[in-house]
Amino acid sequence: MLDVAEHLLRWIKAEQDFAVATVVAVSGSAPRQPGAALAVDAEGTAVGSVSGGCVEGAVYELCQEALDSGRSVVQRFGYSDEDAFAVGLTCGGVIDILTTPVRRDDPHRPLFASALAAVCADEAVALARVIDGPDSYIGRALLMRADGSVEGTLDGAAELDQVVAAEARALLDVGHTATITVGADGSYCGQPLRLLVECSAPPPRMIVFGAIDFAAALVRLGKFLGYHVTVCDARPVFATRRRFEEADEVIVEWPHRYLEAVDVDHRTVLCVLTHDAKFDVPLLERALRLPVAYVGAMGSRRTHEDRVKRLREAGTTDEELARLRAPIGLNLGARTPEETALSIVAELVASRRGGDGSPLTGTGSRIHHDTSAH
Template identity: 65%
Template sequence: MLDIAAELHRWCEEGRDFAVATVVAAVGSAPRPPGAALAVDGAGEAIGSVSGGCVEGAVYELCQETLSSGRAVRERFGYSDEDAFAVGLTCGGVIDILVTPVRAGSEVRATYAAVLAAAARGEAAAGARVVAGPDELLGRALYVPAEGDASGTLGGSAALDTSAVAETRALLNAGRTATVETGAEGGPPGTGARAAAEGSIPDCGPTVTLLVESSAPPPRMLVFGAIDFASALVRTAAFLGYRVTVCDARPVFATRARFPEADEVVVQWPHRYLDSQQLDARTVVCVLTHDAKFDVPLLERALRLPLAYVGAMGSRRTHLSRLAQLRDAGLTEPELARLHSPIGLDLGARTPEETALSIAAEIVASRHGGSGLPLTGAHTPIHHPAPSGAVR
């Protein structure tokens, strides 16, 4: 749902009623991951997607029915061997969809609005929704900010809410979107109260499955070296949703006029700027200076940080020379193995724009565990599961 948070936040601000359909489970070659959403308002306007087109029509109708009835429902859509043109995923996958009405005055309205507002502002927060469990709890939600108290209720019990908040906050701290089971420990739905009455465990209410969606500020890309390749990379990174900083020690090159799409242009020695920043595990560092006096002090620090990606431009000869200098600086072989150099995938790139594409492709492959190989003739999966601990 957070993939369309900005639009849904606007709908909430405008007082619209709507139903939101969310992928809550995916098996096989499903085109959209859990969390992907399609929403339909009372006037029939639709935004988002749950399948890339395969079942959009059926889900659209289900949203309208759910908005009318006021009851959340969960439906499964899969491939039909008998009729490939029937409602189903012709790519062969299976997806489970939860459709929840979000109407003015409903119990979930305020909670959904809080989650969507935080996500639209780019704040660190999480929303947890019941996607499996007793029918009367489907779609119930909690809003869990990075700091402060949670709001909303799952409706099972106070203990269930407490347990769910703890699970949600753990996923929020890791920046993950995932499903998690919580409630009565190990028992089927509805066993919590009975077990509590028998004195075996506290009453945690029914067992439910939650979809926890974490919202976080955009990941950062630090581009060192204010050259023409950097300008193309800034544009590509902005398209991919990164917050981009360009840093160079030469004020004549590091100017806002040369990098209008960058979120920040800094004139400073690269390694000193890196030392001044608080970076997380989503941060990408691209070193385009290919000048040892800038590269080596910068990479010496960057390769010792838990960053998502560190790449450096240069020829293979430059790369070997750079490795030797980094070894002399005390870096270990595992630390050096984290360096992507020469930077980018082999696309035969010639222009700055093509080079930027090759760098961006390598970053995406690194982020999602892709091989970088052509899909034609390959036996690798098209849709990779998110790596453990990955941040979306």
């Protein structure tokens, strides 16, 4: 649905009825990924695509049927061995498509309008819709914004809404659309609920300061976790594309000057690996005053003590210093660049999800934590 937000918002403002078909799952080779959408209004106008042409005609008809019936339905399309030109994916893949009518009398229409308006305003949002479960639940929706606020309800029960919102927040943090299953034990409505969580958000930023071997390992893990990764260093001999092929950007600039010029937000993580006072102090002085998710700095405890002294002299407050994770990373006993990078991203995940980094073995603590979005 969010894939064609501008068109759908115009239809809502014009008080038009429409149906939208959204890819909810893909297996094998398929031209479009979860979240891709095709929509048809009451006059037969179509926008978007779910398959690049393979099954568009059949999905178009599904949208028209949904408009007539007022019911959401999930349909599977796959390759036809008997006739490659029959309705199916000739590329050999299988896709599941959720078709949802959005008529003027639909109680979810205002919620959809909020989601579409947010996307058109470049806001980060996650829209969760039930695609499998009891018939009375199909099509119910929940909207979660980047600030953690939630609109709508799945069944009026705070517990279910909180669980889904937490799962949606995790996907929104990395800008990933996917299906989730909650209540596998039937704890909410007697059977599991499967939901499509559509996320509209750019990937969060990871900015790594210091073009060293540890940075190269951190770049690889940062990309693996879904970050848009930038490496910044003032030394052109070290900050090269050849050394950091997997980074999205390699910037040659004094770290504090780059930080002053770049846009950051509440999901941004800053990893300072320079452990050199002439770079660290002016950079951290600015970083600790920004509304970012995480600020960590590499260095020994002695280096950190000297760093804190210099930061205090530069006017950094105790409250600001309390935000600094240093020495950076969890205590894993790491020695190699790869092990150190693992300790850093482990701390990032723990910070984002509310974990404390302790072993789960032998404890009764919760595995998953509900935290506000970062």
